[in-house]
Amino acid sequence: MKKSLLLAFLFTGFSTMAQEVMPPLLPWSGSSEKLIVGSDNPWVTPGELSGLTESPTYDVTTEWVKKLADSSPFLTLKSIGKSEQGRNIWMLIASKSQNFDSEFLANEDKALLFFHGGIHAGEIDGKDAGMMLFRDITHGNKSELLDEANILFIPILNVDGHERRSAYGRVNQRGPLEMGWRTNARNLNLNRDYTKIETDGIDAVIDVINAYDPDLYVDVHVTDGADYQYDVTYGYVKTGGYSPAISKFLFENFQPEVDQALSKAGHIPGPLLFAANGDDFTEGNVAFSFSPRFSHTYGDVRHMPSILIENHSLKPFRQRVLGTYVFLEQAIKSISKHYQTIQKAVADDQNQQEKSLPVKFAFRETPADTMDFKAIASHKEKSQITGAEYVVWDAKAISQKVPSLLMDVPVQSVEIPKAYWVSSEWSELIEKLQKHGIEMEILSTLQEKELEFSKVSEYKMGNQPYEGMMRVQSFETEKISRSQTYLPGSVRIPTDQDLKELLVVLMEEESVDSFFQWGFFNTIFSRTEYMETYIMEPMMKQMMEKNTELKQKLEEAKTADLELAKNPRRIYSWFYEQTPYIDQNWKVIPVGREW
The missing domain is CATH 3.40.630.10 (Zn peptidases)
Structure with missing residues (x-):
């Protein structure tokens, strides 16, 4: 047809x-x-x-x-x-x-x-x-x-x-x-x-x-x-x-x-x-x-x-x-x-020469000024179909004094590191950075670097796709230091370049348009190895015998999270996360900061 x-x-x-x-x-x-x-x-x-x-x-x-x-x-x-x-x-x-x-x-x-x-x-x-x-x-x-x-x-x-x-x-x-x-x-x-x-x-x-x-x-x-x-x-x-x-x-x-x-x-x-x-x-x-x-x-x-x-x-x-x-x-x-x-x-x-960069803005507490607004007169009528009021425009030119509400107050900033490091397996992100025109050094040999990373402690995903992406809606992170091996093809991206500000808003998770918030790193939220209770039970006893402070740490965690105290499975998971068997890349955003 x-x-x-x-x-x-x-x-x-x-x-x-x-x-x-x-x-x-x-x-x-x-x-x-x-x-x-x-x-x-x-x-x-x-x-x-x-x-x-x-x-x-x-x-x-x-x-x-x-x-x-x-x-x-x-x-x-x-x-x-x-x-x-x-x-x-x-x-x-x-x-x-x-x-x-x-x-x-x-x-x-x-x-x-x-x-x-x-x-x-x-x-x-x-x-x-x-x-x-x-x-x-x-x-x-x-x-x-x-x-x-x-x-x-x-x-x-x-x-x-x-x-x-x-x-x-x-x-x-x-x-x-x-x-x-x-x-x-x-x-x-x-x-x-x-x-x-x-x-x-x-x-x-x-x-x-x-x-x-x-x-x-x-x-x-x-x-x-x-x-x-x-x-x-x-x-x-x-x-x-x-x-x-x-x-x-x-x-x-x-x-x-x-x-x-x-x-x-x-x-x-x-x-x-x-x-x-x-x-x-x-x-x-x-x-x-x-x-x-x-x-x-x-x-x-x-x-x-x-x-x-x-x-x-x-x-x-x-x-x-x-x-x-x-x-x-x-x-x-x-x-x-x-x-x-x-x-x-x-x-x-x-x-x-900024040392930090604002990544989130809020409205001013009071209007910035008042503009002389070239308006069209209007009135409200009640819909006979929905029962709600709606605006009707009257085709009459009028002048109004209208407050200007500006959203330009920085409420969150991030420190600018000396450079970012991205491992070669994240080639799609590397290619996007290159597409933007961002300068970078491509490694030709293996390098071991001690860098700062962000580890996600809490997060919530959006409830539906936005522009085809599953965005991270809200999250909390903590900074950790760890050694990372970078293979050839990995990149070091210095911030001393013309597009420094663009680089920072793409790489820092707090930025609303960061690669992290857009969902390009969502695979870090998946766990791929798990513990068994028959292994964890004797292991937990040995861990507390060897580390007397561990029990105190557990009690503090229970006090802070009442659901943890009621859930044996979560207690097992809590202990598992204290062991070197836990996936060390789990919830770690793969963007290293060099200071």
């Missing part, structure tokens, strides 16, 4: 479209509308042919960008990898030098912008905006943008999700007519994958970052959530991050110029917006401390200026695409203008 017939069969009688019941729109017009070319233009984009109500398929997009690349000596099209379903992930490269080699572009004394659309394939604004911008650079009036900057553009990152497209892609988004799916073919969310690298898309992105060393990385999304006047919201790690010099540049230089450009073109720029109460903004806007599994915070921890765009889902596709175009054009101008400032900020952040 064909897909369309199958859907018709499954949803017979369903005719309501989300577009029909969305909150009403405020009227909008802006000078950015002049960016749209007519249908008679030989380089009109497929999206423009629909009046920016539709976005082209993967095949149509690929055909168009190939044709564009072939038409200009300043462009080339490159496959940076294949998706899980075997589709090419294409990247357009623009360079006035006509030299597209990654090493050349990384080292050329010239700003470099890297951006992509469709990491969440239904949120595709970046693709259509990028196609229009590249058209205008090569066949319009924007060629001067290449005088001071090179550009990397991935039209569609999540290519498989992009082709899982239909009119029912996103229930809360105003266009395009057909939208792709949020996750990839394996149902993994690419924008949760930057630390664990389990998707082909993020594998390709990190390759690009390492090879080209961009001066600005922009990830284009579309929001969920409430209604408000802003159409282009975006953010970066402003406080509570790992790159304070970069944050200062983005706040003092980049953001004012981009906001001015967007406002001049008729758009309303704003910060990332997350309603504290989940409905409206009367209780404040929350600025979360995102972990490095996300694009812009991954950029922050590796000292790469990074922006997360979240266009407002309730604004029309046309308006969002034009706002994205204006943002990207000004981004190119700003990083070109402040190129030397960016270089210095990156170097300052790479050369921080």
